Amino acid sequence: MSEAPSAPTTVAVGPAFAPARRPRRLGLRIGRGLVPYLLLAPAVAVIAAVLAYPLYLLGALSFQQYGLFELIRHEGKWIGTDNYSTILHDSQFWHVLLRTVVFTGLCVAFTMLFGTLIALLLVRLGGFMRLLLTSGLVLVWSMPVVVAVNIWIWMFDFEFGVVNYLLTKLHVGDYVHHDWFENPRTGLIIIGAIVVWGAIPFVAITLFAGLTQVPSELVEAASLDGAGPLRIFRDITVPILKPIFVILISLSIIWDFQVFNQVWIARGGQPTDEYFLMAIYAFVSSFRIQQYGLGSAIAVVMVLVMLVVTFVYIREMVRIGETQ
């Protein structure tokens, strides 16, 4: 029982400490018990400074009237939950929320679909082609968002875009001066495509790494028993890769729910309200009109919504952690 205080900490530090369980002198034991905390302290301090304190400020700000007037004086006015009720009574908020949920769902679905297909392809490719494809994926992954979005938008440009040019040349239709962003649905599909394009490499490469861990004897045994490729994928690959899938899907949801740059750059920094996704809505209704309290409240609501959306996955992740 005397070991009890130090037991959890030794586990936390690592298995290397576990075998040394002989009774020691008391002073040494306390010293040993403190070491992990000392080692953790710098990390905790950094996290507190860059994460916890800003989060606290965000929460505090969301209960204040904080506009330009207050900004200049560095002092907000406490107004309780007014900011929250303003948001929840704003019909635009609900439209934007619905649009963002649909947008996120589609983006994540297509990212996972194409990412998985490319990963499966990578497993089956020969050395050279695999290298080529992987390099392509890494190039996409490493390209800065601003550059990538601008290039995409040039391709879809109204006046000089190569897409309009090609479609017209190929006699698909008359695409001279076709404005891809006039109908927000088409526009959001293009923006979604840019998001998916940028997200595929991470998913594909991670899944490829996972796929190489699927024991080949299992696959062989299954195919000897007459299972087709779809069956093998469903009953062997997916269950084995489930933890990876869960992590990738939840990360993708978090990323796609907060898409900002792609919309912002694609619409030249002035998206019309039909292009508002959650992050854009938060920015325009806070920074653009200097309502920082309101903006903080929107950010808090965004986090809460995201927690609800990803709850299932987080629960799943915790379960996986417990069973392993």
Next chain:
Amino acid sequence: MRLRVVAAGAACAALALGVSTASGVPARSASPHAAQATTLRVWLQVDAQQNWEGAVNAASNKFEASHPGTNVKVEYQTWNDHLTKFDASLAGNNAPDVIELGNTEMTKYMAAGAFADITSSKRSIPNSATWLKGLTESATYKGKLYGVPYYAGARGVIYRTDQYKAAGIKGTPKSLDQFQADLSKLQKKFGKDRRYSALYFPGQYWLASMSFVYDYGGQIATYKNGKWKGTLDSPQAIQALTRLKKIVRAYSRANKTGDEANPAQALVFAKGKVGSIIANGWEWGYALNKDTGNPGLADSIGAFPMPSHTPGKYMPTFLGGSDLAIPVTSRNKQLAVDWLKEFTGTDLMRYMATVGKVLPNTTSLANVHKTNKQIAPFAKAASASWFVPAAPNWVNVENKRIIRNMLVRIFSGRHSVASEAKKASQEITAELNRGS
């Protein structure tokens, strides 16, 4: 293993100590020297950099010569995000000493107390007795002066004289009907080219659009009994917007979701497939720019004031422009005033007006443009003008893009003028009456 852990811990500790000393030492040693070299930070918009950087440099050089130990640091900003950056600098106690604001952006900041009151220095600032009335008003709040008028701009029609001639158009139009008839002739003559626009008018061009509204007797918003009310759904405004929609859909092949700045309409004009644009005086120079425009158009470019729907009158133009203000947080307010005196002095103002093709901030220089066929039409156009509602929150309407959103939906033809105008008016009402 244990050794490695201890080493890592020591390294962390050393790093933490190192960081704290590194951040602590320079701050202490720097303070005694701070008084020796004062830096005056000035934020101007890129227009100054592109068109009259010579004036900026001349002002700073003279200022530094007469104020030993000071240096001026000019940082150029873009219209799209300069307010967001300014707000951040206010929050971070890092605001500049002088800032340029568009005249529609002033009210909210003056009302919030963001700028220093310079009423007492007014007399000592050059030409302050003859400043343009419109600009002075935009820098005045509750009888106090918070900014120095910088320059003004008025929009007119810049057109291709050769194309107008080829289409059989004689003289410049004296009414909107006549202008529309001219546009029809142009479109008939050149419109077979699917990229040609007799009048290039991008969908989000709200300043030119609102000129139609004011021409028909409409207004963006009115103030009554202590409340603002968006009035773009008044019969006059709807009549104007309906007329504009017809013109845009018939004669413009500009992007209906784009605006006049991206791509710059003067550069599209320079490419040759445009008959006319509604533009500021200085955009004439952009069109002829030897790097980005087309100097070959120099002999076939002209300008006239936009005609009203009432024959013989001009359509009111938006009186745009900028003011220069001193943020209340500045620690160098007197130096800032001194720099402003240099920068807005008569000689440099004349330079800006002639080289930069803007309307100078003072009526005493009005003659600069009288004989210049390149600027005179715009100076004339400025005789009939409109300005945005003087509500403290007006800039929110601009920043939320309420009018732009409305126009895009109207011009795309997917929504009716009446329903969109009503929706926009409601949003404007809500925004202007918001507690600051």
